[in-house]
Structures are given as structure tokens and as C-alpha cells.
Amino acid sequence: MLKRPADPDRLPRGLPVQVERMAAASGVSDAELVRETVGGNTDAFAALVARYQKRAFWVAFHVLGRVEDARDVTQEAFVRLFRSLGKYDYARSFYTWFYRIVMNLAIDLLRKQKSTRATSLDDLNGSVGDTPADGTDAVELAEQNGQVWQVLGKLDTKFRTVLVLRDIHGMSCREIAPILKVTHATVRWRLHRGRRVFREHWERLQGRTEA
């Protein structure tokens, strides 16, 4: 399991008791919360938001690379989700459906930004990393991390989204396919190509730094 700055599975603090109980209850499925929301229970929707907001935020952030953009996308994704809860197919996975909304919004925004913004993942470049246990210089590590984000920012959107979902968020290719609305084979091809391109860029950048 990846260590992240904020654990996406932890619920936000300060929730009303009934919302927190509902969100934390493992016996209450996402589908049940959707059904309750459609029936008019606003606490159920608040519980859904509490369950998924961190995950949605981090996925959006890793695709977009800016806190403000990720926050806006997450917010918009929940509003769209609320509007379309009536269309939810209870036979299907809720999180796949929700992630698709998040990814669509993130990809749309990314494409818009690509034309106007030269660099991406601005908030991550040059950010300070934790000092590792082996005593490696924190500045050096931060520089390395910055390079990784720089490379990720250079990748084509279709490779970047697959790498984020697979290598950062640990989803399987079978889970990613319906989120991106592509076939399983396409996800594997993009993953294959994406990893290869990532490596090429990363090694080139490292070679330049060392030289």
C-alpha cells in the first residue's frame, strides 16, 4: 500500500455523528447510500462524499498536478454525481462510475490546459519531500521527485491517466478499463507504452542532470 501525504481512506474530521457512522460502516454499501440519497436522505450523500472525496481529489491531483484544479474537479464531480444518481445502475460498481466522472472532468480540464499552460504538475515540481531513513539529502530527493513529476507532466494524457491509476493508485487493468471507457487490451497497451515512454524521458532527464 502506498504511503500518501493524506490517507485517502481516512474520513475528514468534523463530520456530523450520523454521517460519520454511515460513512464508516463497512456493512453499508455504496449502493445502499445511493438508494438512500435518491430517497431523499441527504446524510447518505454526505456519507458518500466523505467516503470518496479524498480518493477523488488525489486521482484528480495526480492527473492535473494542481491543488486548485483537483479541488474544483472533485467538487464538480460530486455535483454531477448528485444530479445523475437517479440513473445509477445498481448492478454496477459505484466507484467505477464515480471515478469515470472524475476522470472525464480531469481529462477535459487537462486538455484545455495543455493548450494554454506550458508546464504541468506545477505544485509538485520543487516541492519538499520527507527525509528518508537512509539519510539521503532531502533536497536531492526533492529534486528527484520534481523530475518524476516533470516527466509525468510531459506524457500524453492517455498514458498519464493509465499510469496514475495503475502505478500510483494501484488499480488493476480490468478496473481501469471501464473508468476510461476503453477495452482491457487498450489499457494494457497504454500501460506498456506509457511505462516505456516514462522511462525514456526519466533517464534522459537524469542523464542531463548528472552531466
Next chain:
Amino acid sequence: MRALRELGCRRTLGRLPLFVGGDLDERVARVVSAHLRGCPTCRREASAQLQAKNALADAVAATVVPGVDEALFVALHERVLERVATVEPAAPRQWGRRAAIAVAAGALFGLGWLAARPDGGLLDRTPIHAAGAAHRGSDSFGGATLQPLGHDVVWQFVRHAEASDSSGLGLMGRLMLRTLEDDAPVMAGDLFDEPAVPPAAVPPPGVPPTDVPRHQAQHR
């Protein structure tokens, strides 16, 4: 499926990006592993690929993003609920409306099928008497029939509406072909009923009939 027993370097290298992430199926992964055990070149490549993949995961794990803390998520939760309060509540799926659309579409299709049936149906498919169509050997109009579209006997009109060579009438009935040799008309009926008979050869002035080519002479 053919069993994959061993791989060459080229095919192994092609599989490394998926291999390092555990994304190959077990059988193929075993074969790739076996190759890597015995091939230092491919092993080096695999190590470099794995290093690049881990760099991404490590960077995510080690990066502290400024401005992202618990307060951000609390504020986000509140803002989402505020916005949702002003939005129309989620309405259940409108099966009634969808069913009505499906029934209407079905009814339209049924009507279309009835109308398009070749043997009767809603449209009047009786032959239409048409003025201006020519009959064999006469210049008179009327009495010919046009077949409605889709009718089985498409060529019937053409066969009956053969015009006389002098009439100069018609559309289909005026279908004439002229040979290059003698300008004799070939009637439309000839195309369907019997082969056209070549016209008798007439020797040019001053040429004895015996010099006329045999195939022309036999028609004389």
C-alpha cells in the same frame, strides 16, 4: 493455444514494461522470468525499467503537497454539500418515458413495414395507366402501364412499349441501337425476344454481287 516455452531477447524486452508491474499473465511471466535468469542483458533492461516504475511510486509517496491538509478536505466536504443543496435532487430513472418512446418507435416501425410490403399493404400498388407511353407499331398514346416502384416485373414496360422505327417517340420505348455499318435500328424488343437479323447487303454501285462478303450474301 500454442504453449509458450521460451522467449528470445527481442520478445522478452517487449514484455518488460508489463512484467515489472506484474501485469503479464502468470504463464507468460514465468517464461520471461526464466529468460531473465539466463540473460544478463535483458536482466539489466528489466532492472532499469523497474527503477523507472518505482521512481514514480516513490515520488508520490515522498512528496508533500503544499496546501493539502485536513482543513482542505473539511472545507471541500462542506462546499460540496452547500452546492448540492442548490441542485435539483436526483430523480429516479424515468422508465415510463423510456417505455413510451420504445412503444412509439415500435409502432412507427410496424406501420413502415406494413406500408412497404410488396404484396399489398397500406399503399396502393395497382399499376398506373400512363399517357405518353408508346405501343408496338403505333404512335398512339395511352393504354400502357407503369409499374410501381418495387414491383416484381421491372422490364415489362420496356418489353411492351416498343416504338416503331418511324415513330421517334418514347423514352424507354424509343430505345434503339444503331449499327455502325448500315444504320439499321435495333428495336428494344430485339434486346429481349430474339437476336437481331443482320440487314441484307446491297453491293455498292459498280461492284458485282459475288464480291459481297459471304456473311452478307447469305442474307440476300
